[in-house]
Amino acid sequence: MGTKSRNYYLIPYVLWIALFVVAPILLVLYYSFFNIEGHFTLENYKKFFTPVYLKMTFSSFWYAFLITFFTFIIAYPTAYLLTKTKHKQLWLLLIIVPSWINLLLKAYAFIGIFGTYGAANKFLEAMGVGGKQILFTDFSFVFVSVYIFLPFMILPIFNALNDLNPSLIDASNDLGASPLTTFKRVIFPLTLDGVKAGCQIVFIPALSLFMLTRLIAGNRVITLGTAIEQHFLVTQDWGMGATIAVFLIIAMVIIMLLTGKRKSGMLR
Amino acid sequence: MTDKTIIRFQQVTKQYDNDPAVLDNVSFEIERGKFYTLLGPSGCGKTTILRLIAGFIEPSDGNIYFNGKKVNQLPANKRQVNTVFQDYALFPHLNVFENVAFGLRIKKMKSNIVEQKVKEALRFVNLEGYENREIREMSGGQRQRVAIARAIVNEPEVILLDEPLSALDLKLRTEMQYELRELQRNLGITFIFVTHDQEEALAMSDEIFVLNNGKIEQSGNPNDIYDEPINRFVADFIGESNIVSGTMLEDYVVKFTGKTFECVDGGFHPNEDVEIVIRPEDLEITKPQDGKLQVKVDSQLFRGVHYEISCYDNDGNEWLVHSTKKATVGENIGLHFESEAIHVMRYDETEEDFDKRLEAYEEGSHGN
Amino acid sequence: MNKKFKLSSIYLVAIFLILYAPIFYLVFYSFNSGGDMYGFEGFTLEWYKEIFQDTRLLIIVLNTIIVALLSAAISTLLGVAGALAIYYARKRQTKNALLSLNNVLIVSPDVIIGASFLIFFTMIGIKLGFISVLLAHIAFSVPIVVLMVLPKLEEMSTSMIYAALDLGASRFDVLTKVILPFITPGIFAGFFMALTYSLDDFAVTFFVTGNGFSTLSVEIYSLARQGVSLGINALSALLFLFTLLLVIGYYFITKKNDRPNRMGVRQ
Numbered sequence: 001m002g003t004k005s006r007n008y009y010l011i012p013y014v015l016w017i018a019l020f021v022v023a024p025i026l027l028v029l030y031y032s033f034f035n036i037e038g039h040f041t042l043e044n045y046k047k048f049f050t051p052v053y054l055k056m057t058f059s060s061f062w063y064a065f066l067i068t069f070f071t072f073i074i075a076y077p078t079a080y081l082l083t084k085t086k087h088k089q090l091w092l093l094l095i096i097v098p099s100w101i102n103l104l105l106k107a108y109a110f111i112g113i114f115g116t117y118g119a120a121n122k123f124l125e126a127m128g129v130g131g132k133q134i135l136f137t138d139f140s141f142v143f144v145s146v147y148i149f150l151p152f153m154i155l156p157i158f159n160a161l162n163d164l165n166p167s168l169i170d171a172s173n174d175l176g177a178s179p180l181t182t183f184k185r186v187i188f189p190l191t192l193d194g195v196k197a198g199c200q201i202v203f204i205p206a207l208s209l210f211m212l213t214r215l216i217a218g219n220r221v222i223t224l225g226t227a228i229e230q231h232f233l234v235t236q237d238w239g240m241g242a243t244i245a246v247f248l249i250i251a252m253v254i255i256m257l258l259t260g261k262r263k264s265g266m267l268r
Numbered sequence: 269m270t271d272k273t274i275i276r277f278q279q280v281t282k283q284y285d286n287d288p289a290v291l292d293n294v295s296f297e298i299e300r301g302k303f304y305t306l307l308g309p310s311g312c313g314k315t316t317i318l319r320l321i322a323g324f325i326e327p328s329d330g331n332i333y334f335n336g337k338k339v340n341q342l343p344a345n346k347r348q349v350n351t352v353f354q355d356y357a358l359f360p361h362l363n364v365f366e367n368v369a370f371g372l373r374i375k376k377m378k379s380n381i382v383e384q385k386v387k388e389a390l391r392f393v394n395l396e397g398y399e400n401r402e403i404r405e406m407s408g409g410q411r412q413r414v415a416i417a418r419a420i421v422n423e424p425e426v427i428l429l430d431e432p433l434s435a436l437d438l439k440l441r442t443e444m445q446y447e448l449r450e451l452q453r454n455l456g457i458t459f460i461f462v463t464h465d466q467e468e469a470l471a472m473s474d475e476i477f478v479l480n481n482g483k484i485e486q487s488g489n490p491n492d493i494y495d496e497p498i499n500r501f502v503a504d505f506i507g508e509s510n511i512v513s514g515t516m517l518e519d520y521v522v523k524f525t526g527k528t529f530e531c532v533d534g535g536f537h538p539n540e541d542v543e544i545v546i547r548p549e550d551l552e553i554t555k556p557q558d559g560k561l562q563v564k565v566d567s568q569l570f571r572g573v574h575y576e577i578s579c580y581d582n583d584g585n586e587w588l589v590h591s592t593k594k595a596t597v598g599e600n601i602g603l604h605f606e607s608e609a610i611h612v613m614r615y616d617e618t619e620e621d622f623d624k625r626l627e628a629y630e631e632g633s634h635g636n
Numbered sequence: 637m638n639k640k641f642k643l644s645s646i647y648l649v650a651i652f653l654i655l656y657a658p659i660f661y662l663v664f665y666s667f668n669s670g671g672d673m674y675g676f677e678g679f680t681l682e683w684y685k686e687i688f689q690d691t692r693l694l695i696i697v698l699n700t701i702i703v704a705l706l707s708a709a710i711s712t713l714l715g716v717a718g719a720l721a722i723y724y725a726r727k728r729q730t731k732n733a734l735l736s737l738n739n740v741l742i743v744s745p746d747v748i749i750g751a752s753f754l755i756f757f758t759m760i761g762i763k764l765g766f767i768s769v770l771l772a773h774i775a776f777s778v779p780i781v782v783l784m785v786l787p788k789l790e791e792m793s794t795s796m797i798y799a800a801l802d803l804g805a806s807r808f809d810v811l812t813k814v815i816l817p818f819i820t821p822g823i824f825a826g827f828f829m830a831l832t833y834s835l836d837d838f839a840v841t842f843f844v845t846g847n848g849f850s851t852l853s854v855e856i857y858s859l860a861r862q863g864v865s866l867g868i869n870a871l872s873a874l875l876f877l878f879t880l881l882l883v884i885g886y887y888f889i890t891k892k893n894d895r896p897n898r899m900g901v902r903q
Contacts, residue, residue: 024752112673
């Protein structure tokens with residue numbers, strides 16, 4: 001705009017940024033330097049580097065990796081096949097609908113399905129394998145997580161595949177590439193951004209969703225998220241909780257940098 | 269300044285931050301009721317002038333007068349000027365009627381008057397009966413007309429048109445050129461038209477301003493500018509030209525390509541270095557011995573109405589010829605031209621000096 | 637070719653079955669008179685009756701809806717202002733900085749948002765309860781609204797604003813007669829997204845709610861931690877229906893907007 005005009009819209013917006021974006025993050029950092037008695041200390045950081053916490057961090061990353069990996073393995077073919085269907089937008093919508101249903105309800109459903117007398121065990125018995133403890137194992141945690149994250153991974157990959165110019169595939173065939181080569185050299189590299197976005201959307205929550213571990217994994221799996229919840233809401237050791245949160249934020253930033261700049265995580 | 273003057277730019281400069289000036293110390297006057305064209309390559313400052321007149325931007329230096337009043341800081345919504353935008357800038361959420369009515373509604377005009385005026389404006393642009401159409405249902409040419417109707421309905425004193433025909437295909441563009449010219453004559457208001465298309469400028473305007481690098485190179489009516497370009501840039505930009513360097517031996521005698529020719533230009537220093545322009549359509553193919561110049565045909569293209577023949581003389585100058593007759597590549601031919609076809613240009617002459625010289629030698633030739 | 641087609645169809649159908657099975661499992665057992673999710677004994681509507689008679693639960697539902705509507709409305713106002721602020725920012729760097737700050741809450745894990753808001757509210761002395769939950773919901777919905785509105789603004793050609801000014805419109809006219817009508821679909825989509833984010837949120841609410849105030853998600857969590865109770869099944873059947881209605885509503889909003897692809901997935 002050529003004429004001088006103040007950007008008044010900035011006032012409420014910057015206020016919001018200052019109060020709810022900047023201040024809370026700074027407060028987390030500030031609290032990480034206080035122990036449970038309220039003394040300024042580096043104790044929490046020292047504690048974070050003891051084997052107990054390092055092991056917890058490592059296993060949290062390991063589970064997040066497994067979840068992301070399996071979600072990707074299932075999501076890519078699904079997205080690919082979806083783009084080949086006739087009414088692809090409708091099918092996509094149907095894939096997305098489950099993601100709109102409260103996560104807790106889906107987790108709750110698995111309490112029933114994986115329970116001692118649940119459908120999964122009945123199936124195993126019928127197959128002659130016999131009943132097993134499924135609920136409260138790391139298997140159930142990974143399975144339910146993959147189930148929950150699947151639509152989030154499918155969507156960006158689907159969009160990337162859908163945006164792919166079909167004449168590129170024709171060109172590749174025309175130049176003598178086999179379908180497999182075309183996939184390896186053309187389709188996959190061009191949809192890599194979608195894959196990265198999907199991994200980002202899955203990996204970060206997989207590190208932090210505490211309610212899943214609580215409901216599905218019992219106390220067998222403790223993620224960074226669970227640990228933060230534990231310290232803030234159960235043991236009331238906010239300092240230690242804030243310290244873990246600082247590391248989770250650092251991990252988040254690193255993942256974001258690795259998976260490239262995206263306009264937004266979940267919205268297209 | 270006369271009472272005919274409606275807009276006056278007085279040494280106007282527009283500069284963003286520390287970048288070079290987009291418009292550099294420009295002065296001119298616009299008269300009421302004429303069709304003006306600002307012509308120049310992209311980045312020459314023509315659109316900047318338009319935006320300064322519309323009030324979307326303010327000059328960094330100098331003054332702009334509208335009807336004798338200084339309007340440097342007057343915001344766009346307070347000016348008696350309306351713009352037809354390059355992308356039309358129609359409001360997609362309003363239908364044709366409401367788009368045209370927008371300005372009138374802002375002025376809180378009574379709805380029966382609004383209706384009457386909008387209908388009249390739509391009739392002017394041949395869009396009767398399209399009132400309730402949505403913008404997205406209209407073709408490019410129709411949108412163009414809606415944009416024009418939206419501007420004229422406010423009865424502005426000046427209408428600014430920012431390359432409004434550039435998005436149309438060739439046939440429609442030619443049609444709209446006629447229509448715009450017609451519309452301007454019927455309405456009798458000032459049109460300021462911006463384009464980079466020299467044919468469009470020549471076809472439509474009463475006055476053309478040729479701009480380059482933020483300065484006005486030359487202004488005048490289309491004939492003058494075509495026949496008497498002030499310098500190499502104008503000669504090159506408007507129409508096609510053969511430009512060679514030469515020497516003015518004395519008034520009405522010029523030497524180029526090693527030969528001496530009679531011409532009709534005067535007012536030079538003896539033996540002054542000059543540039544010579546001869547338009548391709550002024551060159552006529554003859555037998556080598558009959559021509560004033562001897563050249564060899566290098567290549568030729570068929571352009572529909574004529575052949576465009578590229579030739580070279582012995583000094584390596586290229587001569588472009590427009591001819592209805594076909595030539596043979598590799599053939600030696602002669603080129604004939606009238607002495608009136610030679611136009612002599614001085615190096616670095618300002619428009620003011622150019623005009624003065626033209627006047628002086630014309631008077632002089634009258635005296636003869 | 638035909639065989640390949642069949643294989644891929646089987647794969648897709650399997651994925652759909654797995655995605656929907658747990659949901660239908662829940663709904664199916666909500667009609668079980670047996671009282672657990674393990675054996676279907678007989679059809680009953682008892683569990684639906686039970687939840688409709690549970691005044692505590694109904695109050696929680698009401699709380700959830702009030703928080704959602706209020707937070708969506710307020711965050712839409714703030715979000716539209718935010719989008720306009722970013723749109724009007726003159727310098728590229730300002731624009732990018734604002735956008736990055738905007739996206740922080742979108743990419744942050746819920747635990748981080750919850751924990752940091754808990755610290756924040758405690759620091760400035762806001763009692764945990766309705767107000768803190770409402771503020772938190774407004775806070776995390778604002779960037780979503782911004783992201784829904786901003787593309788619409790960017791889509792708008794600047795010459796349209798110039799055209800309005802040129803036709804005599806004041807700055808206020810430009811806002812109300814040109815910009816707002818143009819971005820209305822984005823505003824609706826933003827409001828809608830904010831609504832669903834708020835209705836769906838568990839983790840942030842869980843952190844910042846105190847005793848005595850609860851939303852549906854928090855209630856479901858505490859019920860689910862106690863084990864299976866078919867009241868939750870009945871509740872989830874109703875919520876599933878409600879979600880379907882929302883999805884259909886959103887589908888039509890975006891359809892009208894010619895952007896079926898804008899469909900967001902939510903966590």
